[in-house]
Amino acid sequence: MTTNVETISKTCIAVRLRLLNRVVTNLYDDALRPLGLKVSQLNILVVTARLGLARPAKVCDLLHLDTSTLSRNIKPLQANGWLEVVPEEDARAQPFRLTAQGKQLIEKAVPAWEEAQRQATELLGRDGVAQLAKAAKKLRKPGVEI
Amino acid sequence: MTTNVETISKTCIAVRLRLLNRVVTNLYDDALRPLGLKVSQLNILVVTARLGLARPAKVCDLLHLDTSTLSRNIKPLQANGWLEVVPEEDARAQPFRLTAQGKQLIEKAVPAWEEAQRQATELLGRDGVAQLAKAAKKLRKPGVEI
DNA sequence: GGTTATTAGTTGCATATACAATATAATTCA
DNA sequence: TGAATTATATTGTATATGCAACTAATAACC
Numbered sequence: 023m024t025t026n027v028e029t030i031s032k033t034c035i036a037v038r039l040r041l042l043n044r045v046v047t048n049l050y051d052d053a054l055r056p057l058g059l060k061v062s063q064l065n066i067l068v069v070t071a072r073l074g075l076a077r078p079a080k081v082c083d084l085l086h087l088d089t090s091t092l093s094r095n096i097k098p099l100q101a102n103g104w105l106e107v108v109p110e111e112d113a114r115a116q117p118f119r120l121t122a123q124g125k126q127l128i129e130k131a132v133p134a135w136e137e138a139q140r141q142a143t144e145l146l147g148r149d150g151v152a153q154l155a156k157a158a159k160k161l162r163k164p165g166v167e168i
Numbered sequence: 169m170t171t172n173v174e175t176i177s178k179t180c181i182a183v184r185l186r187l188l189n190r191v192v193t194n195l196y197d198d199a200l201r202p203l204g205l206k207v208s209q210l211n212i213l214v215v216t217a218r219l220g221l222a223r224p225a226k227v228c229d230l231l232h233l234d235t236s237t238l239s240r241n242i243k244p245l246q247a248n249g250w251l252e253v254v255p256e257e258d259a260r261a262q263p264f265r266l267t268a269q270g271k272q273l274i275e276k277a278v279p280a281w282e283e284a285q286r287q288a289t290e291l292l293g294r295d296g297v298a299q300l301a302k303a304a305k306k307l308r309k310p311g312v313e314i
Numbered sequence: 315g316g317t318t319a320t321t322a323g324t325t326g327c328a329t330a331t332a333c334a335a336t337a338t339a340a341t342t343c344a
Numbered sequence: 345t346g347a348a349t350t351a352t353a354t355t356g357t358a359t360a361t362g363c364a365a366c367t368a369a370t371a372a373c374c
Contacts, residue, residue, distance in 0.1 A: 026278045027217040031314060034214075034281070035288040035297060036196045036207045037231075038304040043189040044331075045232050045307060050182045051332085061182045062360065068180075071173040079322065085183075086191050088362045093324055095360070114322040114369050132172045135180070142181040146303050151181060153296040158184040160291060161191055168177060190361075197362080208330065224353065234332050239354055241330070260339050260352040 046142050053138040057131050063099055064135065066092075067128055070105055070120050072168040077117045083166040099124075192288050199284040203277050209245055210281065212238075213274055216251055216266050218314040223263045229312040245270075 031037075050061035069084060070076040078096075082089050096118060099105045104124035108117050120128075143151055177183075196207035215230060216222040224242075228235050242264060245251045250270035254263050266274075289297055 030214045068176045150299040153299040154184050
């Protein structure tokens, strides 16, 4: 007989995805630690670099992040001088962009990112990486691209 | 020419995995919200149910969770009366187990879990789910099973 | 033009996560 | 047996995450 507990324990997608997320996040965070940077922060910096002028709502659409989360996450990036908020005509908007230091930091982080990416690729395998890309692609919102 | 920023943006495993983690976690959390339960909490309750008497270190090995994280995560579960700490000979140990209410909650959560699991399966696809299982299996530590 | 609706972000609150440092207890070993 | 080591978990600090409620400003509408 298979109990509900056994079923959830052995098949739950959230359990596995969250576990894998912890492990992989730690791979990148370990590699990036000498730079005083976390992979969650590098993500935001890279998206910002791609956008040039980054509007919070757009970044949140791209990353499927709650706006309140981004609002707080950019604070330490600002405090470290990696990005800056740019005033605009629309007084509600709080777009931000990379600073020169932020750009330099991304370039400095590339070797560490490559090493973590290598480890993550090894863990997931070619097929795992492909499936991940496929799922992420499914989640792209129309018109929200970089 | 492909810049470093473009490469990271388009290929980073952590970016995609973390994004997918947010989306899938929200699927389950939305489904479980009427029960006042989050999927992270359900995970811990289910592991506890499987173990009977759950030792923090063992749970952390199973879930690849930092012990300090678990130490704090069980607090609200205790406060809600879903699990209880059981004293033991070894005064350092703080093993815990489900309460009757905790068991009932899991059973009550099954339909919501099933619906979220259905949605997550649809998002990841058969192959995606299989790849996820494969990666999670790779992370099992020897002797740490349930 | 003034009221209403919409849009853009922030703040309050709760939980999740991990590293570093700590506390405490059990074990080892000289 | 007493000191050093090891094991188990918690606390301090910082970041990540999202919901609900809020503020402020723009747009829409009558």
